[in-house]
Amino acid sequence: MTDAGSPFGPAVPDSASQAFACSQGDLRVRQSPQQFSVCLITALTIADFVDLTATVSARQNVGAQIGVFTLAAVLRQHGYAVDVVNLDEYFLDYLKPEMGGPTSGLTESETVEPTSLLAFVLKRLSTFSPDVFGLSSICSSYPLTLRLARELKKINPDVPVVLGGPQASVVDVATMNAFLYVDAVVRGEADESLPIVLDRLRRRASLDNIAGVTFRRGHDVVRNPNGPVVEDLDRVPLPAFDLDAKLKDRDGIHLEIGRGCPFACTFCSTNDFFRRNFRLKSTGQTIAEMRSIKQQYGITYFSMIHDMYTVNRKKVVEFCDALLACGEEYTWGCSARTDCIDDELIGLMAKAGCHGIFFGIETGSARLQKEINKKLDLEEAWARIKCGDANGVQMAVALITGFPDETRDDLRDTIHFFIESLRYDHAEPQLSLLAPLAATPIYENHKAALVFDDIFSDMSHQGWRQDREDLELIKLHPDVFPNFYAVPMKWLDRSYVKDVHDFITYLATWFRWLPVGILQDSGDLLEVFDDWKQWLADRRASRPAPDTGIAPYYTHREFRREFIEFVRTWYCDHRAAAPAAVMALADAEGWGTATRKAPPPKEVEEVDELDTGAFAYLRKPTTIIKVGVDYKQLVAALRSKRNLSQVPIRDITLAFRAATAGRVDVWQISPLSGALLDKCDGTRSVEQIAAEFADAHPGVDGIPPAKVAMFGLVLLQRQGFIGLSRNVLQQTAGPDEASEVVGRFVPPPQLSANQQPWPVPATAA
Amino acid sequence: MEIQIPKHLNLSEKEIERLTKELGGEVVDTARGAQAEAVTAVKVVEESEVVKRQVKAKVTE
Numbered sequence: 063m064t065d066a067g068s069p070f071g072p073a074v075p076d077s078a079s080q081a082f083a084c085s086q087g088d089l090r091v092r093q094s095p096q097q098f099s100v101c102l103i104t105a106l107t108i109a110d111f112v113d114l115t116a117t118v119s120a121r122q123n124v125g126a127q128i129g130v131f132t133l134a135a136v137l138r139q140h141g142y143a144v145d146v147v148n149l150d151e152y153f154l155d156y157l158k159p160e161m162g163g164p165t166s167g168l169t170e171s172e173t174v175e176p177t178s179l180l181a182f183v184l185k186r187l188s189t190f191s192p193d194v195f196g197l198s199s200i201c202s203s204y205p206l207t208l209r210l211a212r213e214l215k216k217i218n219p220d221v222p223v224v225l226g227g228p229q230a231s232v233v234d235v236a237t238m239n240a241f242l243y244v245d246a247v248v249r250g251e252a253d254e255s256l257p258i259v260l261d262r263l264r265r266r267a268s269l270d271n272i273a274g275v276t277f278r279r280g281h282d283v284v285r286n287p288n289g290p291v292v293e294d295l296d297r298v299p300l301p302a303f304d305l306d307a308k309l310k311d312r313d314g315i316h317l318e319i320g321r322g323c324p325f326a327c328t329f330c331s332t333n334d335f336f337r338r339n340f341r342l343k344s345t346g347q348t349i350a351e352m353r354s355i356k357q358q359y360g361i362t363y364f365s366m367i368h369d370m371y372t373v374n375r376k377k378v379v380e381f382c383d384a385l386l387a388c389g390e391e392y393t394w395g396c397s398a399r400t401d402c403i404d405d406e407l408i409g410l411m412a413k414a415g416c417h418g419i420f421f422g423i424e425t426g427s428a429r430l431q432k433e434i435n436k437k438l439d440l441e442e443a444w445a446r447i448k449c450g451d452a453n454g455v456q457m458a459v460a461l462i463t464g465f466p467d468e469t470r471d472d473l474r475d476t477i478h479f480f481i482e483s484l485r486y487d488h489a490e491p492q493l494s495l496l497a498p499l500a501a502t503p504i505y506e507n508h509k510a511a512l513v514f515d516d517i518f519s520d521m522s523h524q525g526w527r528q529d530r531e532d533l534e535l536i537k538l539h540p541d542v543f544p545n546f547y548a549v550p551m552k553w554l555d556r557s558y559v560k561d562v563h564d565f566i567t568y569l570a571t572w573f574r575w576l577p578v579g580i581l582q583d584s585g586d587l588l589e590v591f592d593d594w595k596q597w598l599a600d601r602r603a604s605r606p607a608p609d610t611g612i613a614p615y616y617t618h619r620e621f622r623r624e625f626i627e628f629v630r631t632w633y634c635d636h637r638a639a640a641p642a643a644v645m646a647l648a649d650a651e652g653w654g655t656a657t658r659k660a661p662p663p664k665e666v667e668e669v670d671e672l673d674t675g676a677f678a679y680l681r682k683p684t685t686i687i688k689v690g691v692d693y694k695q696l697v698a699a700l701r702s703k704r705n706l707s708q709v710p711i712r713d714i715t716l717a718f719r720a721a722t723a724g725r726v727d728v729w730q731i732s733p734l735s736g737a738l739l740d741k742c743d744g745t746r747s748v749e750q751i752a753a754e755f756a757d758a759h760p761g762v763d764g765i766p767p768a769k770v771a772m773f774g775l776v777l778l779q780r781q782g783f784i785g786l787s788r789n790v791l792q793q794t795a796g797p798d799e800a801s802e803v804v805g806r807f808v809p810p811p812q813l814s815a816n817q818q819p820w821p822v823p824a825t826a827a
Numbered sequence: 828m829e830i831q832i833p834k835h836l837n838l839s840e841k842e843i844e845r846l847t848k849e850l851g852g853e854v855v856d857t858a859r860g861a862q863a864e865a866v867t868a869v870k871v872v873e874e875s876e877v878v879k880r881q882v883k884a885k886v887t888e
Contacts, residue, residue: 487857574859672833694855718858726863731852738850762849765842772836773843774850781852 095141098264101192103147103210104130105227106203108154128316128367129227130198131301133256139299140257145190146305149183149203156182180206184213191218194263196248196256198227201331201499201545202521205532208241208542215243222263226252228335232501234276236541238283246277250335251321253292291339295320296347300354314363315355319348319396323369327424328434328507329462331499332369340373345381352392363417364394372398375407382414393417395456400443408446412453419450420458426479427472430465435503440479451486459483463563464496464519466508469553474588477566481581484574485701493567495560497521497545505544512540512547517560521545565591568616569625576629576647578700583639593637597628626652640706643696646689650716650728661744667788672776676786678751679744684783685718686739694730715739719783729781734759738774742784744791748775 104127134144156179195214199207207230211223226248230237234247246269248256255274262269269277273289292298295318303309320342323332343351355361372378385392395418403419411419423443424436431438450457461476476493483489497519498505498512514537518528528536528546536543548556566587569577581587601624610618629648634641660682669676692710699709715736717729731739737759741751755771762770778784832838838846857863 487859575856694853697856717852718863726858727854728856728858729852730855732850735850735852763842763845765838765846769836769838770846770850773832773838773846776832777847777850777852 095260095264096143098194098260099143099145099192100137100194100196100260101145101147101187101190102130102134102196103187103198104149105198105200105229106149106153106206107200108150127198127227128301128318129252131303131305132298132318133196133226133252134302134305135299136253137257137260138302140260142257142260144302144305145192146302147187147190148306148308151308152183152186153179180209180213183210184217187214188217192221194222194224194260196224196226197230199225199229199231200227201229201497201543204229204233204543205535206529208237208244208535209531212241212243222246224248224256224259224263226256228331229500232331232334232499233542233544235283235285236539238276238278240539240542246275249274249276250288250337251291253298255289288337291322291337291341293341295341295343298343300351303355303359309359309361312361314365314393315359315361316367317348317351317355317364317394318368319343319366319371320368324373325370325399325436326503327436328503329424329465329496329499331502334501336369340370342368342371342374342377345377345384348381349384349388353388353390356390356392362392364392366394366396369397370399370402371396372402372407375402375404378407379410382410382416385414391415395419397422399438400446401438403446405445405449408449408453408455412450412455416455418456418458420460421447421450422460423479424460424462425465425468425472426461426475426477427468428475430468430472430476433467434465447483447486447489451488455488457486457489459489459491461491461493462496463493464549464551464556464559466504466549467552468559470588473554473559473562474586477562477587478581480566481570481577481587484570484578485703491570493563494521495519495563496549498547498549500544504549508549509541509544511550512544513550514540514546515548515556517548517556518546519548561595562588562591564614564616565594568621571617572619572622572625573647573651575697575700576644576651579644579647579696579706580629580633582700582703583644583706584637590633590637593632594625594628597632598624622652640709642691642711643699643706643709646691646693646696646709646714649689650687650693661787661791665789665791666785669786669788671786672748672772672779673786674749674752675747676788677744677747677790678742678775678778678784678786679791680739680742681782681785682720684720684739686736687716687718688733688736689714689716692730693728717783729783734762734770735774735778738771738778739783742775742778744787748772748786751775 107127130146134146137144195211195218197207197211207225211225214221215223222245223243224246225234225237225244230247231249234249237247238244246259248259252274255272258272259269259275261267262272268279269275269286270279270284271286273286275289276283276285278284298318301318303315306312309315320340322336322339322341323330324338324340326333326338352364355364393415396416397420400421400423408419421443422436423438423440424434425431426440428440431440447457447459459480461480463473463476465472480491480493483491495517496504498508499521536546540547550556551559566577577587580590584590607615608618608620608624610620615621626648629644630652634645634648638644661679666679690711690713692712693714693716696706696709698704699706713733715731715733717731717736717739719727719729721727738751738755741754746754752768752771752775755774756767759767759770761767775784779786832843
């Protein structure tokens, strides 16, 4: 047993004779852990996308970092009183006008000085008076963490400030040399070391000889050797979820299923933290934890935390079999490599409730796969994605661009992989700009050449712009914040790569089949990007750039509008091999017609049977669009990469109709049905619609047009498109309102600044 | 889908078959992303919010 009573391992000798050097104040020696309180503060992981709605929707609602809550449980086992401050929740509160955040008061006057996030957090933290502050860290919000540490130290000079988590662990010495208010860093897995640190702090003893700890001795920074990792994860307690104030609102919950990825990719920082030591909790323990959480909190969706879960196939099979045998319904997501999973295993996982898998593909270039030491067989990767899709498993297809040796061909391969994945219903691609994460081989090999070029990796962003105070820190301390810097690219201009990254990311955000179609039609999306840039430059010569406000151009609907115009007026005329097909995609995804909203149910006096005096209205939000090719065959051709020129040309009406749980079905209906739907706006009676239809259309094979219309309305009613009401309803949404239907801008597909397994599905909650 | 055709329309089996072919429809795809959101208006961003945050940016710059 350690001197702190740790259940995890042997004691580390205590050099109690040397007083803890960091705190200069008159700290009392606490007699017992119960008299010693700890405030653990999570790292901020939410990125700010300008708008509260967009920011909230761009985050996972599965709770704060699992590590902090686990440590809280460990410390409780040792008798400490622990508070957890979830900075993400503070940030979301800060964004709410009524909470005194940046938008408060601005509706009345633009001159109100907004509260900074830091001031907001400090005001809330003023109610805490712990004996130690423990701050977790990730790279993207590390400047904020350090500014918070500085302010906490200013306010509470006698209270030790201890850092931990992924970023502080790898830049410990640089941090402590640069920021004197940091008293110690607990590196790597802190389950064993943090209780010992607290015990020493409680007794005002030195932190000498505590494995995995970096601390001050006078003016020196002392780095103790690494500690062992926790071999038996079953002994780690269930996280202190009861400290998560928002637990009842969660859609699901993070659950640690193991630690350590055995691979050694050159860009990845987790190797240092978990030391490539692959471990899993036992199946029995994991299921017991899932069951316990379900019983205590009613949560049945689990975002399984492990950098690379499927390394040990036998264990995954055992877990899935046990889940199936227990007869309880759980859904879950995890991370995997495409070469550490097979079709049979994917099928079993899906059957056992696996809803989503995070696949780090990293690059679509076979050459770079070797260069970055990922070494995936890309054909094999496609086979796994295809299998996951067939099993209904949501897949994040994560890619990176910006590698130092990346060529134009490599970049093309990667963006093609990204867009190709859109052919699969359950694949959601993500493209990140490389960040040189501290302690990675890429960082070590290029640290002398890092540049600060104001092009930030989305691994390091805090939204669409960096905080000014953070930037000052970042510029002063490249060795503490290397992820905000860039590795120079040998063959490509980084601003060009950044532009391609934004273009591709938002092509897939605003559209789906259009980019797939253009890739298939052109064979070279990078050339199309160059064409687009030239078209845009020519356009800007005569028209000013649209005002997108604070939102970057590609995130804004102006990009969507201009890109559609580029496709219609330039691409289809100058480059397209199958212009009719591409034009149909632009029409289908260009939202030429406004969505008509459904009337509130309470306003409807429903009529079941076709009554000529009843008023026909659209039951659900519906967008009606006309295209010039057979859309069903077009989509089939895109899914199977068949020749787009062979898709039959004919007039088709599409109806995009809201189905269930956020799902929108695309119906292919005849132009006659489309004409009828157009008239079902709640203000026309069945009789009026039939008369207007008869005025504009001939009959069908001798059947009078009015009868055709009546039959068509019955059909639309049975298909759930329209309802009939005794009273007149208002369903206004003409073309003039089209611009209001589409959001002004959208957040990127990456859901937070830190990589996580597939997030909770809306339907799983 | 079985469709109950009102009797007053006086349509023969053959005519119903013909009209079903002429007026029928089917689900051919599922929209996703921003396109689906545009229909369901999930992420419509309110202008007032944007303005407020822009003001914030100006104040803090």
